[in-house]
Amino acid sequence: MSTRADTRKTREPLRRGGRGGMSRSGRIALYSTLTLLLLIFVAPLVWAISSSFKPRGDIFEYPPKLIPSPATLDNYRTLLDTQPFWNWFAISVVTALLATTVAVFVCALAGYGFAKFRFAGKRVLFGVMFSSLSVPFAVILVPLFILVVKSGLSNPWFALIVPWVAPAFGIFMMQQYIVQSIPDEIIEAARIDGSSEFGTFWRVVLPLLRPSLGALAVWQFLQSYNAFMWPLVLLSDVNQYTIPLGLNILFRAENRSYDLVMAGAVLASVPTILVFLLLRKQLLEGLSAGAVKG
Amino acid sequence: MWAPYAFIAPFYVLYVLFMIVPILVACGLSLTEWVGLGTPKFVGLRNFLDLARDTSFHTALANSTLYVLVSVFVVVPCALLLAQALHTRGLRARDLFRVTFFVPMVLSPIVIALVYSLLLDTQYGLVNSVLKALFGGGGVDWIGDPDWAKSTVAVVVLWRWVGYLTIFFLAALQAVPRDLYEAAELDGAGAIRSFFTVTLPSIQPVTAFVVVTSFIGAAQLFDEPYLITNGGPGEATLSVAMFVYRAAFQRQQFGYAAAAGLVLFVVVFAVSQLLNRLLAIGRAE
Numbered sequence: 341m342s343t344r345a346d347t348r349k350t351r352e353p354l355r356r357g358g359r360g361g362m363s364r365s366g367r368i369a370l371y372s373t374l375t376l377l378l379l380i381f382v383a384p385l386v387w388a389i390s391s392s393f394k395p396r397g398d399i400f401e402y403p404p405k406l407i408p409s410p411a412t413l414d415n416y417r418t419l420l421d422t423q424p425f426w427n428w429f430a431i432s433v434v435t436a437l438l439a440t441t442v443a444v445f446v447c448a449l450a451g452y453g454f455a456k457f458r459f460a461g462k463r464v465l466f467g468v469m470f471s472s473l474s475v476p477f478a479v480i481l482v483p484l485f486i487l488v489v490k491s492g493l494s495n496p497w498f499a500l501i502v503p504w505v506a507p508a509f510g511i512f513m514m515q516q517y518i519v520q521s522i523p524d525e526i527i528e529a530a531r532i533d534g535s536s537e538f539g540t541f542w543r544v545v546l547p548l549l550r551p552s553l554g555a556l557a558v559w560q561f562l563q564s565y566n567a568f569m570w571p572l573v574l575l576s577d578v579n580q581y582t583i584p585l586g587l588n589i590l591f592r593a594e595n596r597s598y599d600l601v602m603a604g605a606v607l608a609s610v611p612t613i614l615v616f617l618l619l620r621k622q623l624l625e626g627l628s629a630g631a632v633k634g
Numbered sequence: 635m636w637a638p639y640a641f642i643a644p645f646y647v648l649y650v651l652f653m654i655v656p657i658l659v660a661c662g663l664s665l666t667e668w669v670g671l672g673t674p675k676f677v678g679l680r681n682f683l684d685l686a687r688d689t690s691f692h693t694a695l696a697n698s699t700l701y702v703l704v705s706v707f708v709v710v711p712c713a714l715l716l717a718q719a720l721h722t723r724g725l726r727a728r729d730l731f732r733v734t735f736f737v738p739m740v741l742s743p744i745v746i747a748l749v750y751s752l753l754l755d756t757q758y759g760l761v762n763s764v765l766k767a768l769f770g771g772g773g774v775d776w777i778g779d780p781d782w783a784k785s786t787v788a789v790v791v792l793w794r795w796v797g798y799l800t801i802f803f804l805a806a807l808q809a810v811p812r813d814l815y816e817a818a819e820l821d822g823a824g825a826i827r828s829f830f831t832v833t834l835p836s837i838q839p840v841t842a843f844v845v846v847t848s849f850i851g852a853a854q855l856f857d858e859p860y861l862i863t864n865g866g867p868g869e870a871t872l873s874v875a876m877f878v879y880r881a882a883f884q885r886q887q888f889g890y891a892a893a894a895g896l897v898l899f900v901v902v903f904a905v906s907q908l909l910n911r912l913l914a915i916g917r918a919e
Contacts, residue, residue, distance in 0.1 A: 362722065370722060374731055377716075381734050381797070387760060388749045400758030403767075446644045453641030465642065472653055474846075474906035476854035478875035479899040482882045482891050483659035484652065506648035537637040566742040568857045569875070573883050584744040588861065591748065598752050605745040616740040620733050628805035 392416070392602035399598050415603035424579050425604065428586040431496060433611065435582070436564040439501035443560045444553055446506055451514025452541055456527060472508045477569065485573050496580045500571060504564045510556045517552040517629065518545070555626020558619050562612060583608045657899070664893035669886045681893035691894060693869045694877040697784070698853055698898075701873065704788045705795065705852035710844055713796050717803030718829075732804065735797030743794075747861030750790055751777070780870035783863045787871050790858050795851070799844050806840035807833065842913030846906050853902045874898045 362370070386406070391399050392415055394408040419425055454466055480503075488499045522545060530540040546553075571585040581589065587608065591601045616623065664681055666674035685691050716735065720728055738746060753760050754776035762773030776786045810833065818828040834841070856875035859865055865872035865880075874894065882891035 370719060370725075374719060378731060378734055381737065381793070384749045384753055385737070387753060388745075391752060399752075400755065402758070402763055404760050404763055446648065450642045450645040453638045457638035457641070459638040462638075465646070469645070469649070471903070471907065472649065474850050474903050474910075475653065475657070476850070476875065476895075476898050476902050478854050478856065478878045479660060479895040480653065480656035481875075481878060482888055482895060483656035483663060485882075486663075486888070487656060487659065502652055506645050506652065511645060537640070541641070562740060568743050568861070569879070573879070584742045587744050587748065596751070598748070601748050602752065605742075605748050609741055609745055612740050612742070613737070616737070617733075620736075624732065624736065624801050625805075628801050 388602055389606055391598060392606045394599075396597065396599040399602075415599045416607070419600045419603045419607075423586065423590060423600070423604075424581075425583075425586070425607070427579050428581050428583045429607075431500070431580060432565055432582040432584075432608075435497060435500040436561050438497075439504035439564040440557050440560040442501065442505040443507055443510055444557050447510035447514045447556060448546060448549055448553060449541070450511045451518055452545055454511065454515045455518035456522075456524070469508050469511055473512075477503065481569065481573065488574070494574065496575055499574055500567075500582065501564065503567070503570050504560060507560065507563075510560065513556055513626065513629075514549070514552060517549065517626075520629075521552075522548055551622055552626050552629075554619055554622040558615055558623045559627065561615065565612060660892045660896055660899075663889050664896050666889040668888045670888055674889060677889070681890050682897070684890065685893055685897060690869055690872065691874075691877055694872045694874045697859075697870075697872055698855065698874045700784065701788070701791065701852040701855045702849055705791065705848040706845055708788070709792050709795050710799060710841075710848055712792065713799035713844070714803050714841075716796060716800045717807055718833075720800065720804055721807040732797075732801060735800055737797070738794040739798040743857035744861055746790060746794060747858070750786070750862055754786060777863055778867050780867055783867060783871050787855075787858050787863060790862060791852070791855070794858075795848065799848065802840050802844050803837065806837040810836040839913070842909070846909050846913070849909065850902060850906055853898065 390406055390408055393411045393413070394401075395410065395412050395414065398405075398408065450469070454462070484502065488494055488502060493499055526544055526548075527540055530544045531537075535543065565582075566584060567582070568584045568588070571582045572588075575581050575585055578586070578589070583604070587601050587604045590604065591598075594600060663674065665676060665678060667677045667681075668674035719725075720731055725731075754762070756762060756773060756775050756778060759773075759776075761776070765771075766773050774782055776782050814832045814836065815828055818832050823831060854875050855873045856879065859871040859873050860876055860879070863871040865876050875898070878891045878895045878898070881887045881894060
């Protein structure tokens with residue numbers, strides 16, 4: 341198992357590694373295939389954005405136009421005027437941030453416990469944690485719903501975060517990162533200086549975890565913000581929908597008309613795309629690091 | 635002494651509350667008949683016997699199996715192929731490709747469903763407009779025809795997952811020591827042979843992780859069939875997770891839904907534990 345530091349040093353040469361030189365025609369074929377794929381990935385999104393600026397009657401006009409003419413903001417205006425979109429937005433963002441904060445903290449603590457301590461029952465506890473990765477959400481959907489509703493906790497600000505606060509995936513990711521990048525000596529030194537166990541974690545370990553915490557935070561935020569099944573069974577008041585649920589109900593209520601929901605889809609995607617683009621390096625490397633070196 | 639337990643305690647408290655307790659409740663509930671009000675009525679194993687005879691449930695199991703097979707045998711190989719292409723020496727704009735292919739994973743499933751419903755509308759959608767213009771005919775009934783509906787769900791799953799899985803393979807490929815390839819080349823191995831003798835064995839742990847992850851994800855697929863095809867036409871795209879949802883929240887058969895969920899749990903759990911053991915992942919240290 342390589343340490344994080346020497347991976348960084350050797351990444352550049354490795355990146356250019358792989359199979360030897362490639363013929364000119366091979367190169368052309370590769371670039372055209374990848375570019376075609378790029379278009380397949382981007383085209384649906386461009387079409388959605390374009391449609392969101394078209395008047396209702398033009399969305400299915402033939403021949404299809406990529407640039408809307410006339411372009412209009414009516415879909416956005418009507419959506420925001422007739423639907424409690426900003427309520428949906430607020431509840432989606434705030435509950436996602438709450439869930440993310442709790443999850444990141446819980447995972448960092450447990451990841452540290454597993455990475456840097458020996459204790460009785462460690463193997464079993466780790467195995468139990470890890471095996472929860474293979475529990476399908478559909479299994480706990482019904483009982484979780486009953487527990488939450490029966491215990492009077494169906495307030496969406498609380499209930500929406502419940503499935504996302506203790507992700508085993510995050511603990512695994514943290515544990516891997518701590519094993520690889522935080523030397524025991526730093527922790528020993530803090531202990532000799534008389535720091536308490538929690539003080540060591542808070543002042544010494546946590547700051548060093550920042551890149552990995554960022555990746556986990558982005559990932560958890562996406563999971564919670566984009567979640568659909570749990571809000572679907574939980575929420576019944578239109579003013580307290582999350583964005584995904586609001587868009588779904590609106591689409592069905594409007595007899596599958598696309599004008600408002602396309603505007604909503606674009607607005608809904610702005611925060612996640614922005615967060616992703618800003619933190620893409622951290623996220624992609626953080627996600628793959630645990631699996632590759634695990 | 636107690637410090638490690640204090641560090642892992644918050645997780646296990648939440649884990650017991652929101653995972654273990656619900657699973658136990660599901661076990662109890664699965665032995666009852668309950669409409670959500672009043673006292674559950676104990677019925678023994680009747681829910682499970684009913685499931686064994688319920689053709690909807692059989693359809694759901696078959697469809698979810700299909701989603702699993704597509705994920706493991708189509709999406710995963712495509713991701714590996716894509717990663718191999720992105721790993722090409724001296725490739726320009728690698729990050730542009732890598733980031734763009736990941737974007738579907740960032741989008742909400744409802745957004746993806748809306749975009750694809752718009753594109754694949756039978757009468758007026760862009761895809762059918764283009765097909766009609768090119769080949770004539772009436773276009774393809776992407777959502778309304780049972781076989782095409784299955785393919786539509788499969789394609790959306792591919793579109794959504796492939797870029798996500800690619801980043802794991804790409805990171806793994808980048809970590810394969812270069813001298814292994816040089817040694818293989820000296821032995822006269824061509825590109826194909828060194829892929830099988832060097833690449834595949836070297837990235838085996840990541841392949842294992844990716845296979846298990848896609849298996850678990852596909853086995854509990856809900857959003858795509860619910861949002862794009864609503865399980866239809868008929869029950870052509872109904873998944874097990876959708877079956878559970880419908881039993882509980884449309885027909886108020888909470889005991890029956892819990893039983894169906896447990897069947898899914900046992901199958902997914904057993905298969906993924908088996909895969910984990912076979913492929914040796916998930917051990918502390």
